[in-house]
Amino acid sequence: MDKVFQLTQNISFTLGDALLELIYVIASVLFIIGLKMLSSPKSAKKGNLWAAVGMVMAIIATITLHVDKEGQAIGNIPLILVAIAVGTVIGWAIAVKVKMTAMPQLVSFFNGMGGASAALISLMEFPHLAHGAATAAMGTGEVLAILLGLMIGSVSFAGSMVAFGKLDGKVGDIRAPFLRVVNLIFLIVLIGFIVYIMLQGNVVPQDMMPVIYIMLAISLIYGISFVMPIGGADMPVVISLLNSFTGVAAAMGGFLYDNQAMLTGGILVGSAGTILTILMCRAMNRSLMNVIIGSFGGGGAAASSEGGTVKEISLSDAAVLLNYSSKVYVIPGYGLAVAQAQHLVNEMSKLLEANGVEVKFGIHSVAGRMPGHMNVLLAEADVPYEKLIEEKDASEEMASTDVAVVIGANDVVNPAALDDPSSPIYGMPIIKAGSAKNVIVMKRGMGKGYAAIENNLFYADNTRMLFGNAKDSIQKLIEEIKAL
């Protein structure tokens, strides 16, 4: 019995500590359940809510119950509450106001905020390493966690901002091959910095700050140059990858503070995010390395440009063709999102249905800028769920389709994926629009898709092109159909 007493006396234990840890356990469980529920359509919304509940619990518990190793409770509480209020108002306002089409950018933006927060924590904790003593040992897990948090958080922040800019059309691609080499050098240099700092032995942490700032700067530049050469179409994959980076950066904070909620939450997102990234790549039939190194695009030998002639169709002919068909398949792509034509497409499909035409939507899972982009977009325009058909079923129905209307999609209907083994997209599942009796392709011009390869569908005998902005074209089509 005495031994038990001795043991309990050695453990500093308060009710608050126990309660805090208990709440962290519950929060971690809620994160896991939330993530699990998010991966099934029926429970997704609840899953998101549960995860949010876990987060709120963890935040409140931290503010009220947390004490550090020296036994100090959280100070600056009024300022913390102000900061949370500011973040909540801004975050809520942005999230509610932004259009559904801009969702991908938004996820990237919020991801960057998390990365920046992680980097700031590291930046502030480094000088505190000595814990009141004159010097601190550098070769510890604490230092490693701080440095990794700083590096990964900054890369994630800078990279997310570039991805945000690219999706918003503000930043272009720089496809310079030398960037690959530069990026590799950056990575090696950053690892070198970490090793260098950790080998310093006992030093005054403040003296190391110049090195830390240089490391911060290099990390930020690396984040930019990491995302810069990757094409706009691959941004979803990049965002997903940066998302998992931020997860790891958050976990570093958990390691630092011995905080299990941060550790589980962060690593969970880190690993789930990595798997999600790989799943996204797989949907495009590409490897992650292929996306990052960016061998995609730029064409090369694969682009068999046999050309041929493109046949245009007039608006009135298109209207007649659509109106007197019995089955029409709309195949949307990123062009639809850019033109913001989702409401008009729905209007057109209703109009055709009123005239006795069966209208369905062939949704390719990677059409648009994010997987599921088209689903969200068309849902916004109130297109009924049962009309959205996935690529496999849509392809099977093509033979019985009179007109396939391809709106701003390119690679997802490119037959090269089926019959040209030298094509970079060979093997990717596509919607076989070409097997419909007629194909109308709405496009702004003869530009290539994001994969930058020729699309022989455009030259097929049963294909007619309708050039112009999708929104204008559909608007005019609607008028023409009404006039019939």
Added chain:
Amino acid sequence: MEAIFEFFFTYREAIFIIVLSIFLGIEVISNVPAVLHTPLMSGANAIHGVVIIGAIIVMGHADNTLAIILGFLAVVLGTLNVVGGFVVTDRMLEMFNKKKKKQ
């Protein structure tokens, strides 16, 4: 070599949690349909907003002006990540729900 073993032993609990969480993360989402990739990514994005706890801790012990400013910023950014992340995910999923009601 000894240093590595020592490192491992010192942080064995954290390493344990990390390893298990990695497998958990993989297991939890490996059966997700493509339609849900985006909301799931967005939801996971909100969850790593847990970094805000670290921001609160660091802000709670900030003792000079610079630290308070940086801490304030860290908490604001962390909150943006959390609130924005969850609200955006909810909005995305709202779209899916709306569809179901109409059936």
